[in-house]
Amino acid sequence: MGNKQFQESFSKSKSDTRPLDVKKCISIRRDPITGKLIGVPKEWATHLDADEQQIVETNKLPEEVRTHRLPERVLEIQNSIENQKNLKQGLKIDKGANLGLAGLNVEMEKEIYNSGVSRNEIVKDTVSFISILEIYDGKELASKQNSNEVMTQTEFLIENPAQKYIFYEQIERGVNCKLYKIIDRRLNQVFVAKVFKFYDNFNCYRLKREISFTRQLECPFIVKYHETYLHSGCFFIIQEHMNFxxxxxxxxxxxxxxxxxxxxxxxxxxxxxxxxxxxxxxxxxxxxxxxxxxxxxxxxxxxxxxxxxxxxxxxxxxxxxxxxxxxxxxxxxxxxxxxxxxxxxxxxxxxxxxxxxxxxxxxxxxxxxxxxxxxxxxxxxxxxxxxxxxxxxxxxxxxxxxxxxxxxxxxxxxxxxxxxxxxxxxxxxxxxxxxxxxxxx
Missing domain, CATH: 1.10.510.10 (Transferase(Phosphotransferase) domain 1)
Incomplete structure (x- = not known):
């Protein structure tokens, strides 16, 4: 992976074979010859510099050591690496190119043509236009936050939310998410459940960070967060119901x-x-x-x-x-x-x-x-x-x-x-x- 932070967290040299102990069920080590990580659970492999020949099948492991329990340190590393990846690294100003930019993939080039932004408009301020493409491409932007922000321990509930809630009706359906009106069986209280699938490249660390902050908010002008479930490969985020x-x-x-x-x-x-x-x-x-x-x-x-x-x-x-x-x-x-x-x-x-x-x-x-x-x-x-x-x-x-x-x-x-x-x-x-x-x- 070549990331200094990553190397320091697992080993200071390729010969370091100290295991990363997670619930005493998984032992991750760095191969002293290839430098790859061995013993990585299958679902974690996409996040880490893993040896594909020595990936651990997780269907025999306890539920609590699967993807959603990826250690906080690993999540931090993953988060920092993902934030370093952006479109700008592959783009260069090239006045000889069709759109004044070299390194555009076919899909992005097509989107620019569809947008109606002309070559002259791009060349006029290419740096700003590259920023536009980055945001359009889904780059996550960092903002200044309170340095005193407290991170609380955040865990997902690993159980079927249907045991606690009645899924009354589907309110909305998007490309990646479904919105349900649900009712607490015991309290007879109405909530909303946002349901979306767990993706291989999903940033669990970011989700945990957002939940950690949101659960601390007590304000009549902020939608109240309730709890989050992870069941059958889907996240269920339970929040206050706003009926209009x-x-x-x-x-x-x-x-x-x-x-x-x-x-x-x-x-x-x-x-x-x-x-x-x-x-x-x-x-x-x-x-x-x-x-x-x-x-x-x-x-x-x-x-x-x-x-x-x-x-x-x-x-x-x-x-x-x-x-x-x-x-x-x-x-x-x-x-x-x-x-x-x-x-x-x-x-x-x-x-x-x-x-x-x-x-x-x-x-x-x-x-x-x-x-x-x-x-x-x-x-x-x-x-x-x-x-x-x-x-x-x-x-x-x-x-x-x-x-x-x-x-x-x-x-x-x-x-x-x-x-x-x-x-x-x-x-x-x-x-x-x-x-x-x-x-x-």
């Missing part, structure tokens, strides 16, 4: 403009969630209308953990801040840009550049002026949105200032009842449609 779904779905329900008092209330609730998150030393990084959940009581909460897009390229870049694309840095105010795009979306029904290819969207975010909402909206709403969408993140308005903005202070209370009334109207409309459908049958 995402803000994105809410926006798509209406053809008419949403009242500004309701918009102000929604944005205020999101700001309170971000305030708590930033106080805890955490940046959301992926804030969008899809990560804001609602219930019919008028509660608005931020979804922190969302792994259904874990193995997909970034197909929803509409909310990404320009500094993330251009410089690959993430600051607290990057979340403020995302909030501004949500405000734009609440006003105009879709985020900017909604019909464009994702690569073109990111190119436009970096190279075009900041978007503005319709002039038919109030001056206060226009001003609030423009303060969120300042492209220079050093000059972008802070969260504290936005909480004191007139648009928020005037609407933060009176918008709640308007939102509840809107939910009731939607429920009545849906019941009416169901009755008509039943009568036609």
């Amino acid at each position: 779904g995402s803000l994105r779905k809410f926006i798509k329900l209406f053809d008419k403009k949403i009242d500004e008092s309701i918009i102000g209330y929604i944005l205020y609730q999101i700001l309170l969630g971000l305030k708590y998150l930033h106080f805890k030393g955490k940046i959301h990084k992926h804030l969008s209308s899809k990560k804001v959940l609602m219930n019919d009581k008028g509660d608005i909460k931020l979804l922190i953990m969302d792994y259904k897009n874990e193995f997909k390229k970034d197909k929803d870049p509409y909310w990404i801040a320009p500094e993330i694309i251009e410089q690959q840095i993430i600051e607290d105010v990057s979340d403020i840009w995302c909030l501004g795009i949500i405000a734009y979306e609440l006003s105009e029904r879709n985020p900017p550049h909604f019909d464009d290819h994702p690569i073109r969207v990111m190119y436009n975010i970096v190279n075009q002026p900041a978007p503005k909402i319709s002039k038919n909206r109030s001056c206060n709403f226009q001003d609030f949105t423009s303060k969120c969408l300042i492209k220079n993140y050093n000059k972008r308005t802070s969260l504290r200032e936005l909480l004191r903005h007139d648009f928020i202070t005037q609407n933060r209370e009176r918008g709640r009842q308007g939102l509840i009334d809107l939910f009731q109207k939607v429920n009545l409309d849906q019941k009416s449609k169901l009755k008509k459908s039943a009568s036609l049958k």
Whole structure:
């Protein structure tokens, strides 16, 4: 593997044959001749520099020493190695190449052509465009975090969640994930289960880290994490149920403009969630209308953990801040840009550049002026949105200032009842449609 950190963790020389003891069931050693690891469980082999001829079959081993119990030290090594792999290493600026870049694979070249971004646009700022391709290709970006963040012991429950929960109905189905409404058999309480398969290249360390942080959050503006199961090769993440779904779905329900008092209330609730998150030393990084959940009581909460897009390229870049694309840095105010795009979306029904290819969207975010909402909206709403969408993140308005903005202070209370009334109207409309459908049958 050639990784210094890896070598130090297992042996300081090829002759070191000290075993890595895991539950006293597995002994991993480095072969003194080949330098490869021997005795590695089959499911771990893709993560480690293993000798394929001497891989251990794990079907005879106890459940607790299989893939999901990969030692924390090994997970850290895997995490650091994966973060070093990125598209940029294989790309070079080459003005003689078709698109001004050498090292593009056929698939990525096709995506660029489909995006409509021209060669001249790429050559104009090739470094920024390479960053766009990296994010599109799924690179995980690091953000500054609180150095005092406490990692709690996180374990997955190795049992069938159906013993505790009734899987009532499937709410949503994505490419890699299914969403179920479930009911606790004993408490008769409703939760949501996100179910996705365990992939060979899945970053368990990252999942454990996210769970470790999320389980410590106690905030009425953050979706509550409950527990995680690993059963039959699938993860089951159990979380609080928000019965009206995402803000994105809410926006798509209406053809008419949403009242500004309701918009102000929604944005205020999101700001309170971000305030708590930033106080805890955490940046959301992926804030969008899809990560804001609602219930019919008028509660608005931020979804922190969302792994259904874990193995997909970034197909929803509409909310990404320009500094993330251009410089690959993430600051607290990057979340403020995302909030501004949500405000734009609440006003105009879709985020900017909604019909464009994702690569073109990111190119436009970096190279075009900041978007503005319709002039038919109030001056206060226009001003609030423009303060969120300042492209220079050093000059972008802070969260504290936005909480004191007139648009928020005037609407933060009176918008709640308007939102509840809107939910009731939607429920009545849906019941009416169901009755008509039943009568036609």
